[in-house]
Amino acid sequence: MPDAPGLELIRGEIERDHPGSVLATSFDRAQAALVVDPAQILTVLSWLREEPGQSYRFLSSLHVADYLPAAPRFGVHYELLNRDRVERLRVKAMLVDPAAPALPTIDSCVELFPTAEAQEREAFDFFGIVFRNHPDMTRILLPDDYVGWPQRRDFPVGGEPVTFTYNEHTYG
Amino acid sequence: MEVERRSLSSKQASARQMLRGDLEGEDLDRYVEERVVTTTFEKMLNLARANSIFPLTFGLACCAIEAPISVVTARYDLARFGAEALRASPRQADLIILSGRVSIKMAPVVRRLYDQMLEPKWAISMGACSSSGGMFSNYAVVQGADKFMPIDLHIPGCPPRPEAVMYGFSKLQRKIIGNADQGWRQRYNAAGTEEWARGGPASAPSPEAAEAYEAAREISLA
Structure with missing residues (x-):
């Protein structure tokens, strides 16, 4: 786990090789995170993977969060792991939500980390994030004919209203 | 050792004597009345069906630990009710126990399994999830399995105890025999x-x- 100065060192090294790729850093509860430019996500990931001093060669998780009231709405999170030093580094790419029919897009990292294949499909399944150059960008868990992106915050919860007495008193 | 040689007719006569027993006259009539039941063929058939149910080896979620797994073990022993022969093919099964939540992706599969079972067939919806959606009031879970297939019996609980499953099973047996419990209507x-x-x-x-x-x-x- 790189500490706060270590994280700033990593940022400086990336900035030296690829200026403008890292937008911010955050170090919270001993967890280091780089917030990067979504257009250069592959550049940053391959740098962290190949650079001899870093060599974060394992993607332990790829997931998406919806920060709906916030302005760049979707955060694609890459949890990187260096298995020799047992150091974890989080890389975040914040995506802006385009107008309704269009979906947010980001480059797929399957070429770098083959394990991302299923995880990117899951992110597409539940959040509607399209990963460019993914070999098979289809739904993985929901039925193929499902409409909507159910883990988004503005998706209705679903289910059925139940006539508990509590609901009768509260909602009439 | 000498073998006693008897004619066939004398053997038959002694066998008849053994079968007839010692009872005579009125005693014999009462004996027969106490032990022989006359019924219709349908009722006898239903009795046989109720006591030789073949459940489908099928589990959906956590309730599967209670129903098809616990209930057939030695502690609870569904074999006492004649239903220990779990079948892995719906073609050979009489009873499907929906043990757990049915997701909208699984619902067509469950329906196909139910359709593949041969008549007569029964379905038990076990636990809160398959009966009503339970705590999963969301986009992914069918809110009650009776939305897409007929259910004969609902067992409440989250999950139901194995005793509850067996109680429901005996209720199903009474239903099959044609003597279904009235439930709340009786009460x-x-x-x-x-x-x-x-x-x-x-x-x-x-x-x-x-x-x-x-x-x-x-x-x-x-």
């Missing part, structure tokens, strides 16, 4: 208020519905 003295008993729409389908049913039945039987 509240409301027998005869069922929709079919009141002459409601379920008792007489519309002519179009009956015609469509007959047409579908002919197609499926052909």
